[in-house]
Amino acid sequence: MELLPPVDPLWTVRQASAWLAVSEHALRCMLRRNQLPAEAVVRIGRRVRFRSDALRLWVRRGIPA
DSSP: OOOOOOOOOEEOHHHHHHHHTSOHHHHHHHHHTTOSOGGGEEEETTEEEEEHHHHHHHHHHOOOO
16 A cells, blocks of 8 residues: 655634735735735635645745735
């Protein structure tokens, strides 16, 4: 059996906003304005989740102002 690499969990709006040190409202505004990288956003029906690895990479590269 082949072992798969570990997968980072998806973050909720609350978890992502806490890690980014912004309010949940600010994060939702950023989402509506398409200011977040598309590869970090996962939509499941009406719910939104964030790929933690993609958010970390986005911050490491420098968030555009």
